[in-house]
Amino acid sequence: MADSGKLLTQLADRISYLIDIKGDAKWANLDELLDRVHGLRQSLFDITEARLFEELDRIEERVSFLEDRVAEKLSPAEVVNIVRSIQRFTLQDVLENVYDSYTELGGEGECNIDPAMVVARAIISRRVKNKLYRHQVMVIGHEKGRGEEFRNGGCARPWGNDKALRYMRVAETEGIPIHFFIFTPGSFPIEDYPGAAQQIARNLYVMSKLKVPMVSFISEGGSGGAEAIGLSDIRLMGAMGYYSVISPEGAAAIEGRIREGEKLPKELIRHCAAQLKMTAKDNLELGTIDRIIEEPPLGARREDYGFFRRLRYEMIRATDEVVLKTKSFRAFRAYALKQRAEEGKDIPEDFDVAIAWDLSDLEIERLLELRSKKYRGLGKRGYIQLKKGLRLGLGRARDMATKGYYELRYGLLRPHQRNVQKVIEEVSGEGTVFLKKVTEPVRAAYDFVFPKLERPRKVSAPESMERRSIFAEDWEQYVSPLANEDRTVTCPNASKYGCLDLWVPDLYGELCGVCPSCGHHFPLEYQWYLENLFDQGSVREFNTHIVSGNPLNFQGLDARLKRDIKRTGRKSAIITFDAEVKGIKLVVAMLYSDFRSGTVGSAEGEKFVRACDRARTTRRPFLAYIHTTGGIRIQEGTLGVVQMPKCTVAVREYIDSGGLYMVVYDNNSYAGPVASFLGCSPYQVGIRSSRIGFAGPRVIRETTGQDVPPDYHSARNALKRGHIQGIWDRREFRKNLYDALVTMGGPNLYYK
């Protein structure tokens, strides 16, 4: 009877799991089946053993049949349900079953900085020729828990991601590899210091050049939250996991334009889940992960010890692979590793080789190079290149020639010039002091007898005379098309500060879209900035041949792209160009609102990376001016998400080589880009009346259940939280930018 009780519990669990997957208890009368099991449990001692086991066999047979039927064809929405099931394995199970022993760091259980983010020092071992080899690793991952409220469902708070970063640095100091386990539906979208977006950006920035091998395993990869600990050398993914740019519910709300509080149609959620290409197989095809780890047909659960054995083997193998790639002599070991990989389903008891996981300086250099190459290569299939064949070849040749020229000019000649200059300065400095002592009395007497006449200063031509428009003819001045209306508008702060109504031609003309009473900035089109920020005729666009595409064949995106291309006359949501500000040459990347709300997809990411590289090659400051960005383009799925690490790697390399990277936010800047390549900049500034944040108020309300004040994302609050370093007035943008370039860039701008 004791066994039958256990069998009944197992059967009830299996039926509940099927209900979780289908999301419907009525499917194949699962609810009735579950009631039968509960009924049997209650009448356990009232019926004969023979009848009980007969009934159990019948139910077991039915459950197995249904399990096979479900496993036969799992839809992406059902995969999401598997991952979210309470019976799915968690990080705790991984720590207990994959690693020999572990010590949790930075708190334990509820007593923790953030219980949703678990960090542990662990030991993982392998047997080679009857000898046991132990490896120390740092394990960092999300803990979804088993229904405990304090785990927050695996949504790491900003300080949880900060904790992860701290221990990544510890691992770097100690030279041990890091294993990441991603079990998060997304990051907890609050702006409290250190801020959801800013902290993810910091994590990505550090991880892009962390000097230890990193391997990550994805079970539930929810967008930005996953990226916070996802930039690794090898990305593994559970066969029943999902990795997505947004939850299917979030995508459904956007696609279906569902109002807040209204119920989302199930069919729409299923449709979006399928469109987002979030399963392991899809991600492998897209190249956003490296390998899939097989799971049982309906996904691994807490007691699937066979799966944990496989996971252990794969984590070791992946770490070996990362380490071996950095070795100059690795042919045989790499071959052995590959052979093992091809064996497929059977997991060997022993490993053929024991590979030490510590790296020399040279190997670390190689590791970082490979990581950079890996992430720079991501999402290449997500955009369209218009230049082909000969034109592309010519373009590349020109790029190489430019690179050669700047290498010669700044890489070879400039250091010598600087050294010589330095020596001359020092010698002349010494000489001046010496000569001053001798000549001072003579000079004083001379000045007394023949006083100097003050010379008039050179009068420079007024700046406006020099300017020439790219949108207007030489004889006319650029005026925002918004000004061509004879009407007035009311400042949104009128009730607070008593601002008077503003006449539109005045407002968008000489007032530059700024309320003269309270300073509120009305939005202006991006052309206004191109026109008023940079020197006359200095704006020269490049990489216009990279075009936004629809790599996932997302329904309806093609038409929307076509419409935006026609409306804007541009081919992506980013404009990259060379420009000058009062004679200082710089490279600019500008995300603007008119094209898919300034969302970042593969084309935008690639253009950003190339602009970054151009700034690096030409040794110029790099400005990211964000007219508006709505985040990552969800219709590109994970190809969009990987733009976060990709662009951050490029930014990190630019900054490391001595570049000056500045970000200026205007209007609205949210989500992925702020949580990666924008948020990692040491110099971030907001234009007055702009809003900066991770998630909008609706997402915050729906995720956290708390309302946020209307000014939660305002630039002023972002400044208070330390997310930006200042707020600029639009009318002084040019002046402030020039001052910032001179102040932060030093005399040579590109200051290394």
Place this chain on the structure above:
Amino acid sequence: MDINLNDLLRRYKSHPFEDYKLETPHTGIISFKVEDGQPVKGPSGKWLHKPGTLLYVLEREKNPKRIYAPCSGEVVHVRTELDGQFVEAGEELLSIRHRLDKDEIIDRILTQVLFIFGAPQRARFFLIPEMATKIERKSSGSICVAPGDEILIMSLMKRDTMIAYAGEPGVIYKVYFKSGDLVEQGAPLLGICSPEKLPYINKVIQRIKTEWED
């Protein structure tokens, strides 16, 4: 303090409303969005960030300005004859008859009969320990204060300053803050009333609390 509480109460009983008259903020062509007798809602949300019911649209120089109800109540005296017409600034358009609830009436009566001692600046306030103990033991109604009595401690940036009471002598009727609360400048700290009126006020408040129907 020459206020007849009975009269005051009778007045509120016969007309438990407060009329908010709405005037045009500037010239323009008006189009009403509400009718006489229509109930309207005032701003809502934790930060009063959700506007109330749309009352009318005033258009001037192609700039339609939407005017929302500043408080909840019932719309009365809508000047429908002005609908679609040009109006001058300061023109009365409608009133919102706001029904006062129990707390609002008590607040109004108290502000008329009590002397309010406000916070001199934004800081944390404490009652002096003896006063706090007295209030704890006897309830506030029987503690007398006179001008010059040091009854409060103002704590700001770890610096404590004694605050002397300035105002009419009387008994402390109401303490508007909890010890250690951060109080904004000008916000009420204490409500003082003359000792002879105290039983009378208590009785009236009690009557409002028990008899008034919201």
